[in-house]
Amino acid sequence: MIVQLSSGKTIPVEMHKVRIVQKAFLVPIDERLKAIEAGGYNTFSLRTKHIFLDMLTDSGTNAMSDNQLAAMMVSDDAYAGCESFYKLTDAIKDVLGFDYVLPVHQGRAAEHLLSKVFIKPGDVIPMNYHFTTTRAHFEMAGGTVLEIFTDEALNTQSTNPFKGNLDLQKFKDVIAKYGREKIPFIRMEATTNLLGGQPFSLHNLREVKKIASKHGIPLVFDGSLISENAYFIKQREKGYADKSIQKIITELMSCVDIFYLSGRKSSCVRGGFIATNNKKVFEDIKPWLPLYEGFLTYGGMSTKEIEAMAVGLREMTDTNVAGSAADFVKYFAERFIENGVPVVTPPGGLACHLDAKLFLPHIPQSQYPAGALAAAVYLASGVRSMERGTISTDRDKEGKEVYADLELARLAIPRRVYTMSQIEYAVDRIKWLYGHRDLVKGLKFVEEPPVLRFFFGKLEPLENWGAKLAEVFKKEIGPSF
Numbered sequence: 001m002i003v004q005l006s007s008g009k010t011i012p013v014e015m016h017k018v019r020i021v022q023k024a025f026l027v028p029i030d031e032r033l034k035a036i037e038a039g040g041y042n043t044f045s046l047r048t049k050h051i052f053l054d055m056l057t058d059s060g061t062n063a064m065s066d067n068q069l070a071a072m073m074v075s076d077d078a079y080a081g082c083e084s085f086y087k088l089t090d091a092i093k094d095v096l097g098f099d100y101v102l103p104v105h106q107g108r109a110a111e112h113l114l115s116k117v118f119i120k121p122g123d124v125i126p127m128n129y130h131f132t133t134t135r136a137h138f139e140m141a142g143g144t145v146l147e148i149f150t151d152e153a154l155n156t157q158s159t160n161p162f163k164g165n166l167d168l169q170k171f172k173d174v175i176a177k178y179g180r181e182k183i184p185f186i187r188m189e190a191t192t193n194l195l196g197g198q199p200f201s202l203h204n205l206r207e208v209k210k211i212a213s214k215h216g217i218p219l220v221f222d223g224s225l226i227s228e229n230a231y232f233i234k235q236r237e238k239g240y241a242d243k244s245i246q247k248i249i250t251e252l253m254s255c256v257d258i259f260y261l262s263g264r265k266s267s268c269v270r271g272g273f274i275a276t277n278n279k280k281v282f283e284d285i286k287p288w289l290p291l292y293e294g295f296l297t298y299g300g301m302s303t304k305e306i307e308a309m310a311v312g313l314r315e316m317t318d319t320n321v322a323g324s325a326a327d328f329v330k331y332f333a334e335r336f337i338e339n340g341v342p343v344v345t346p347p348g349g350l351a352c353h354l355d356a357k358l359f360l361p362h363i364p365q366s367q368y369p370a371g372a373l374a375a376a377v378y379l380a381s382g383v384r385s386m387e388r389g390t391i392s393t394d395r396d397k398e399g400k401e402v403y404a405d406l407e408l409a410r411l412a413i414p415r416r417v418y419t420m421s422q423i424e425y426a427v428d429r430i431k432w433l434y435g436h437r438d439l440v441k442g443l444k445f446v447e448e449p450p451v452l453r454f455f456f457g458k459l460e461p462l463e464n465w466g467a468k469l470a471e472v473f474k475k476e477i478g479p480s481f
């Protein structure tokens with residue numbers, strides 16, 4: 001919850017108490033240098049023991065509530081007909097309003113099943129923006145992803161509250177150009193992850209639905225960050241300030257034909273599902289579920305996680321839970337802005353994003369500025385961020401580099417995990433890095449996997465800049481930090 005202090009300043013205040021803690025480590029810069037060198041300047045290669053604040057992702061890394069942990073203790077491990085599953089279907093019906101549920105082990109498995117059943121070679125799939133796993137699955141099924149975001153979406157220094165909106169005219173143009181039969185569905189991602197966690201408005205979703213319905217195109221909703229999108233609608237869209245998160249979610253869902261999510265984000269567990277009120281959609285996907293995921297009543301999830309998900313879905317409709325990451329992201333971004341460090345605005349749903357094109361303007365996209373920035377942030381602070389730029393965008397079919405629209409280093413905020421002083425520490429070290437940005441140079445691949453290369457790729461720093469940066473850090477801040 002955002003609270004106003006007597007000075008007029010606002011701060012995010014945690015509406016929970018911390019009763020279980022986990023030890024954190026801050027290894028000195030020389031050890032961090034060794035770790036990032038051994039990991040090919042890829043933050044995915046780092047181990048927890050070398051990381052102070054893990055801001056790689058908010059996926060599966062959130063603090064669970066006491067009620068979630070308690071529910072895990074009473075899970076039913078039956079392979080078929082497991083009672084925990086029926087608690088989940090009840091929660092999905094109550095919160096989202098869907099009758100048919102297909103559980104999967106995580107969000108990308110839902111994308112895999114949707115691709116397998118609905119996408120055929122030559123199809124086009126319009127969407128407000130892609131996520132890495134979405135694009136990979138849809139393309140593997142022979143489809144082409146068409147991103148029809150508004151012009152404002154790529155402006156990282158914007159005040160537009162809904163940069164995740166779909167461009168309605170472009171959507172109409174896509175339908176006119178390709179025809180209904182080439183469009184299996186339209187996909188809307190709640191708080192477009194790769195645009196910096198930017199939401200869409202309810203108004204926009206309703207308009208998208210109107211156009212889609214007119215042409216008989218189903219609307220697929222990626223709700224991995226649904227509670228954050230609903231929270232932003234409450235804060236930013238006229239007429240919603242007094243509506244509950246649950247009410248906003250219900251209004252969102254009235255536009256949706258097929259819903260899926262990664263349960264690892266808003267609902268603070270590990271798992272996922274597809275849900276719908278369309279029996280035929282359910283029946284078309286169902287036969288594939290035991291083959292790829294697991295039987296219908298667990299779908300590859302542990303029954304403990306299914307119990308916790310049923311609780312997590314209900315809890316995410318609490319405004320304080322829905323805003324727990326977003327309020328911290330806002331504070332984080334505002335502190336950077338005060339210090340002149342370029343970040344994506346407005347602050348988004350899952351992370352504070354450093355804009356690497358502005359932070360490191362001297363590094364061309366061919367030398368991966370966002371990857372270099374993520375590595376440099378780790379070196380300067382022990383904070384692990386994630387590259388969300390050209391390294392996260394695979395080459396095209398001819399092997400040519402595809403430059404990403406945005407070059408971002410993502411500092412994700414796992415829900416209810418980090419405190420204000422830890423955020424302040426990160427701001428301080430990254431501010432120091434910004435003052436020494438000229439020391440940071442580009443990267444080049446030494447090992448490049450053919451698909452989703454950002455996971456396992458290995459790179460090396462041009463002109464050995466990592467070691468040079470570490471030397472300056474030791475002189476100015478000290479060798480023991």
Ligand code: F0G
Pocket residue numbers: 056057058059106107108109131133134189193222224225261262263264271272
């Ligand atoms: N859709 C969105 C919007 C996501 O953010 C993610 C995952 C997925 C689908 C895939 O779900 O990981 O459960 O298979 N995002 C994670 C991240 C990986 O770090 O942002 P998953």
